[in-house]
Amino acid sequence: MNYEITKKERIARIVSILTVVPLVALFTITLLYINFKEDFQGFFWYFYSILFLTILPISAYPLKYILPSYRNSGRGGERKLAFILAILGYVLGSFFVFILKGSLIVKKIFSVYFTSGIILTFANKSLKFKASGHACGVSGPITLLYHFLGIQFYFYI
Template sequence: MQLKLAKIISIITTVPMFALFTILFIHKNTFIFNDVKWLYFCIIFLTLIPISSYFIQNFIPSIKAQGREGERKLAFIFGVLSYILGTILAFYLNAPYKIKIIFLSYLLSSIVLTFINKVIKIKASGHACGVSGPLTFTFRFIGYKTLIFSIALPLTWWARLKMNRHTSKELVIGTFVGIFSTLAVLIILNG
């Protein structure tokens, strides 16, 4: 029963799924999406494109043959490419300031995670990063209402540990990457 619950939590807290919940939570509690096109823009580039990798991997035999590791790599590639494209378009189309912060936060987090995973060779948790970063900018945009939403981070940690996907160290590193990447963007852009 606990393992089943851990799997459900892990699915809900994949980066694209948690991005969707975050965007909808922000939309419900603020006016940063004063034009609904920016809400759709965020959903496309933070959720739909990254999550499409889970379907596309079935049509790439070399990725499918790698199993979970291939799925993880393809999801990461789709996410990074979507954040790059979304960030470029957000600036080119002169998106609202807070939309630019969201995209730059996701982009910087993915760059730092790539460095840690590929260069330092530590499998920092993308789930923890994908929850802590959005919680950080959501708290900045909304304030105290975010506290109830913060239960997602300890639940993510519990699920990833229960499933033996990460160590505590990898979860701590992923959490700090999300928080500090987002804070860096907020400081640089005077958010």
């Protein structure tokens, strides 16, 4: 019986790690870049997307140990900081992709993440609903992949 709990906890931990939103973003952006390289209009927009949707949000984990207000805040503080940096990445990335006249595919990518982030923030803060960041961070990219790749994207998973 005790072994089952440990096994379930391990599976839950693996699923949690694999569905960390920045890693899903990295997978999504890379898959789209591989299939639509010319639509990205160069490597810059691929790197740009990785910077704002993966690197900035995932930087919360090392920053937790540097920022005094988060250092001793435990897992809750770590999650809060990750959420803040993800939303910051979505907002700044969206703003600059339109200002810098990014490619259409990159605008669509950022629009999906921006919209998902706004809806999640609204649900959690205004409605006091505990919406899952992992679920939101997976469902948006799956919709995006389906939009661009159709049913064939299932073969990449």
